[in-house]
Amino acid sequence: MHGKHQKPDSADMHRLFVALLPDRQTINRLTKLQAGIKGRKTPPENFHLTLMFLGDQASANIPKLKTFIETLDFRAFDFCIDRRGFFSRLRISWAGTSETPPLLVKLHKDIWNHLVPQYAGEREKTFRPHITLARKAQPTEPIVPDPCIWHVDRLALMESIISGNPGQSATYRILHEKHARQP
Numbered sequence: 001m002h003g004k005h006q007k008p009d010s011a012d013m014h015r016l017f018v019a020l021l022p023d024r025q026t027i028n029r030l031t032k033l034q035a036g037i038k039g040r041k042t043p044p045e046n047f048h049l050t051l052m053f054l055g056d057q058a059s060a061n062i063p064k065l066k067t068f069i070e071t072l073d074f075r076a077f078d079f080c081i082d083r084r085g086f087f088s089r090l091r092i093s094w095a096g097t098s099e100t101p102p103l104l105v106k107l108h109k110d111i112w113n114h115l116v117p118q119y120a121g122e123r124e125k126t127f128r129p130h131i132t133l134a135r136k137a138q139p140t141e142p143i144v145p146d147p148c149i150w151h152v153d154r155l156a157l158m159e160s161i162i163s164g165n166p167g168q169s170a171t172y173r174i175l176h177e178k179h180a181r182q183p
Helices: 025-035 059-071 101-113
Strands: 011-022 049-058 077-087 093-097 128-134 143-152 154-161 171-179
Touching: 011 059, 025 077, 025 128, 025 143, 049 059, 049 077, 059 154, 059 171, 077 128, 093 143, 128 171
Parallel strands: none
Antiparallel strands: 011 049, 011 154, 077 093, 077 143, 093 128, 154 171
């Protein structure tokens, strides 16, 4: 990955991000956590934990980003979903953990160090690992009555495809997926 990329026309651009993808059991648990939340609920097929939002990227960058994903030292780890929260400015209700696993911190740091600023520009470095449960939401009870353990083992380069219909959720497409090394 060498230097800054040139901006092609918008038809050649893809809205990309790097994310962790939950397994079916975790998706089912996240769906249950949405119960009682007022707002536009995240469709279960869209649940993910964003590690880095890359924004609009040229098609020519996708092979380099896939190669980067393959070079990452990605090890499986457990993520305890034991709390809910609310980002008031964005009106997002989310699920997350009270204790960020060290392997998640390392993975985020590795991605950050390699992709910023070549692909992500200057970004705020604050990392708040969460899974969005609903947008245009209201605050909810932070307690998760039945915490669950998500065994994280899927990392992906994703594309967000936004429809022209207001109020409709984006569609996410996996461009490249990597499975973790087991500890």
